[in-house]
Amino acid sequence: MAKVQVNNVVVLDNPSPFYNPFQFEITFECIEDLSEDLEWKIIYVGSAESEEYDQVLDSVLVGPVPAGRHMFVFQADAPNPGLIPDADAVGVTVVLITCTYRGQEFIRVGYYVNNEYTETELRENPPVKPDFSKLQRNILASNPRVTRFHINWEDNSEKLEDAESSNQNLQSLLSTDALPSASKGWSTSENSLNVMLESHMDCM
């Protein structure tokens, strides 16, 4: 069984201007002392169309991790707007938090992110060249999508056969029917992302 369980992720400073750093407060629990550090990554999906626009915002080692419940804040700089296709600057995309142990990814937490202009004028007439400084980033914190993978936690041996490789197709997150096996969350199935997002945004 997994030695590390993520109990909670709190999205801090949300919503916030586009250039503000991402902040996630992560609470996790470990059932026994880990001999190696955990590696956490924040990946910003620049465009739903292609993986090539994915940006690893930062990666951080977390350790030492004794048995118990722990928390930390993972802060990472905002994505480089130069790497984001203009067409995808405004609208919904995804930010991923992944954690790996011994190079094996065992959990992936995905959030929908909506970038939009706050000013009505801009909203109605978006400039052709996006003005990132005017964009507001809104992470749909209430609806994390958690995917867990079985990995080999032991020091010794070979990887488990069913362990998913870490370079999972990120795009699959956006199309719910192509989910990796261990999905727990992403169950909104055929719901159109936008419909869902809008309903949530209304709540906010």
Next chain:
Amino acid sequence: MKLLKPTWVNHNGKPIFSVDIHPDGTKFATGGQGQDSGKVVIWNMAPVLKEEDEKNENIPKMLCQMDNHLACVNCVRWSNNGVYLASGGDDKLIMVWKRAAYIGPSTVFGSSSKLANVEQWRCVSILRNHSGDVMDVAWSPHDAWLASCSVDNTVVIWNAVKFPEILATLKGHSGLVKGLTWDPVGKYIASQADDRSLKVWRTMDWQLETSITKPFDECGGTTHVLRLSWSPDGHYLVSAHAMNNSGPTAQIIERDGWKTNMDFVGHRKAVTVVKFNPKIFKKKQKNGSSTKSSCPYCCCAVGSKDRSLSVWLTCLKRPLVVIHELFDKSIMDISWTLNGLGILVCSMDGSVAFLDFSQDELGDPLSEEEKSNIHQSTYGKSLAIMTEAQLSTTIIENPEMLKYQQRQQQQQMEQKNSAIRDVTGAATAAPKVASMVNGESLEDIRKNLLKKQVETRTADGRRRITPLCIAQLDTGDFSTAFFNSIPISGSLAGSMMSSQSSQQLVSLESNATNSLNTSKPSIEPTAASIKPTDDAANKDGVNATSASAAPPASSSVLTTPSKIEPMKAFDSRFTERSKATSGTAVVTNANQTAIDRLKDQNLIKENKPKDILESSSDSEEKIPIAKPLSIPKRKLELEGETVEKKKKGRPRKDSRLVPVTLTVQSPAALASEKDAICISAPALALKLPTPIPQKSFTLQVSSDPSMYIEVENEMTTVGGSKLSRLKCNREGKEWETVLTSRILTAAGSCDIVSVACEKRTLSVFSACGRRLLPPIMLHSPISTLHCTGPYIMALTTAATLSVWDVHKQLAVVKDESLQILLSGSDATVSQILLTQHGIPVMSMSDGKAYCFNPSLSTWNLVSDKQDLLAQCADFRNSLPSQEAMLCSGPLAVIQGRTSNSGRQAARLFSMPHLVQQETTLAYLENQIAAALTLQSSHEYRHWLLIYARYLVNEGFEYRLRELCKDLLGPVHYSAGSQWESTVVGLRKRELLKELLPVIGQNLRFQRLFTEYQEQLDILRDK
């Protein structure tokens, strides 16, 4: 009978393979297939039992779900005490779950259902051993063992008090083992496998008792599980899938001779599961018609692949009820409620059914006591320990007891709460619980977490965050259980001892008393000489090293050097040992320095290689030469003669005896010239070595207050005679005095300092250097001198022992001979102690220890390391949790606090319960008596409480009553009463007050509890 299918109990349509109702009846667990993993779910029982609860949305239905198993869960089983849940699955693992106290409700992060886990169950142990799917698990009646069986053809017995220890692997099946059941009295465990056999194993030696194959010969095909069951009265074992005349049956196997004459017939397909009702029933008495007292009978539910369930009473020839088509697929598991009136059945189709019987249908259940009586009369033993669940059915008979029980529960709650605060010091996500970490609320922490968290860069420049630990895992219960049962041996014991010695040191220092030495009887001489110790300057360090260097097995240490070293060195070593035992642990290191100095001066021989003594005659002849001058010359010659004579006349073995025995030489010629007499009474004239006079030596008496004695012999010459100086330094204040004779040995406590001189005199000074007594004349030269508090103990070379109380000017022990201890055995004195109450204690090299009882003038055996009782006694259940290892005192010192409990864990389980009870009782009684004789009140109390707890746990009312009676004494004062109100300084009635809560823990003793509680109240009111 009512039948209910609670549809909300499901695994989202996935099969449910196992169901088990918690012993307290408030919840139940299911195990089976999850989304992509195995799944264990804990459900609330109330909505199953009551319709209004089912409709009430505020009452949670699902309490917790765990999807940690990687593959399908085949079996879930609660421990009998309800604390643990074991689950076994296709991932080859067994997981043991325990409810986590400190965390409130929370969701599984990111879970779509958004359903809160109302209870948190945490995996406390993962048991890995099976190489194939685990099919069934079963807790033994006392929760001491957990058995699991697997498709790897084995059954594994786990030590449930010390996971993941394996006690036994039962091999013998040649097919997949698919079911397990324990005999209710714990003598057997039975397993059924695909190899068409049912095997019964003995728990005594984990060997096969019998293998039953006949009823299974015709069995073809496979069933997913073969859950067999043992009747609660122990008489019958009922198998799953058996065949009789090509019809599927459940075979009844009689315990008596393992006969297979009966079976349950009627199912159309293979029987997958049989489950006996935990209750034994008797016929309901019809009012008016006094039926003849009918035999008690059992009730059994049988589930089959044919999707039907039948319920049988052993007194009826036909089933009580058969329910067809209960499910769409095979029945997988059955569980009875503890009251015996309800059953939950689960099926491969992923649903669960609940059947509710009335007492009219089943009969009157026997009480636990009656059940226990049946066991008692049938098997000579019973499971007297009441489980909590059983307790809850016992009626509390009076308000006092009720109050007490409530108070206790409240205390437990408080303890739990304080544990939450103190132990974990933890914060939780649950808003209701006060979440504090180091006095800071979780909220505060969270605000500043980003600033506060420690972030570093690794060598390759990467960010590394040290996470903030907000809660430790609350597996406390497990670790204490583990701790109590550690078999202490080897290095572990060594390290524990050293830590304990330092602990004791602390207490000594604070008390400023010279209580007994720690468990180290001496510093191993060789070790001391090999390891060059620094000067007194860093005593503490020395103490630590010497403590850890001293091996726990003192007796062996002491005899070996005596064999291999020349006598000259040997003498000095004795000096050292005598000092080593003379006081606190601190003394030992001072001795070491003293020894080191000695060594520097003249005794570098200590390092001589072992083979020096290969020819023993050589060294023997050295004895007289090495002897101190104080021994009269005539003796010297005589001794020399004797040695020579012995060499000629006696067998080699005897002549070797002289150097071998460490403290006893037998110059038997003193008594008689005749060899015959020498042999018959070799110990008639025991002769102990005396310390040789040294130019100077230092002795540390205690470190807090820092006190040490310096002796300088022949330092000045006044008018032709030489003077010796005794200097004592106590916390910087010095005093000194002179004596006219050379000082052989000195000893001190915080109250007194005494020195023994060459002229057989013994002088006593107060702590400030005032002479308290004119020199005491000893009738023979001093061998060992000790001081503890106001007591002085002197052991002379003639092996007589005296103890005086200087303050009261009393002889506590007067010239008592050690002969009876030393004669007739090769054992030598390895350690001499003097307790705070002036009781001398001798530890012998053979592991026995004696103390002298001044009032009886007898030597009493207080400890025996080889004692079988000590090794077999098992009272771990009765150990108070924290105190367990902390009780220190003379008895602990003597017995080396090896904490025999659990040392023989593996062995004692295989002992018949009755024998084990007796040995445990005998051992505990010995301990109490020994503590009493040693006048060690603390230890007396400690062992008395353990004893009482054991009596309570095992249900020995008779002895418990006697104990209480003695402690209470006569309620009304009468002149003729011999009753003493105190025992070793403790007030007996206070002890009784301490015992009563212990007694109150077992509701069976509530009358005893009330009786004595009331009498105590009366006494208090008087």
